[in-house]
Amino acid sequence: MMKGIYLLLISVNKKITVKVGALGTAIFDKGLYVYVGSAQRSLHKRIARHFKRDKRKFWHIDYLLSNDAAEILKVYVKEADKKEECRIAEKINATGIPIKGFGACDCECRSHLFKIGNLSFLRYLQVKELSQ
Numbered sequence: 001m002m003k004g005i006y007l008l009l010i011s012v013n014k015k016i017t018v019k020v021g022a023l024g025t026a027i028f029d030k031g032l033y034v035y036v037g038s039a040q041r042s043l044h045k046r047i048a049r050h051f052k053r054d055k056r057k058f059w060h061i062d063y064l065l066s067n068d069a070a071e072i073l074k075v076y077v078k079e080a081d082k083k084e085e086c087r088i089a090e091k092i093n094a095t096g097i098p099i100k101g102f103g104a105c106d107c108e109c110r111s112h113l114f115k116i117g118n119l120s121f122l123r124y125l126q127v128k129e130l131s132q
């Protein structure tokens with residue numbers, strides 16, 4: 001059973017306002033986003049869960065992905081421990097626009113979700129694309 005870090009490449013197809021649990025209301029402009037998460041038990045089960053629209057909302061990302069305008073385009077994975085999750089988030093933070101506090105309740109990161117202009121992050125992160 002593989003465990004590790006995953007990145008979700010998400011397309012938001014129009015501007016949406018989403019109530020993100022305790023984080024409050026967040027506005028998502030149309031565009032590309034990348035979310036960094038980790039699953040220290042079953043990575044594949046966690047990823048499959050993200051593709052289900054109908055579920056009990058637990059993580060911040062559940063609120064975004066429950067919106068019809070949000071769609072997962074690609075998934076990237078890396079076998080690594082949980083610390084790497086925040087290292088990757090920090091690296092993406094250098095080029096992306098953080099959605100403040102999103103997915104970062106239990107760490108010091110500004111965010112684990114970023115609006116991005118392109119896929120340049122793939123050049124400096126050692127992640128591999130997961131085929132669906």
Ligand SMILES: [Zn+2]
Pocket residue numbers: 085086089104107108109111112
């Ligand atoms: Zn973090």
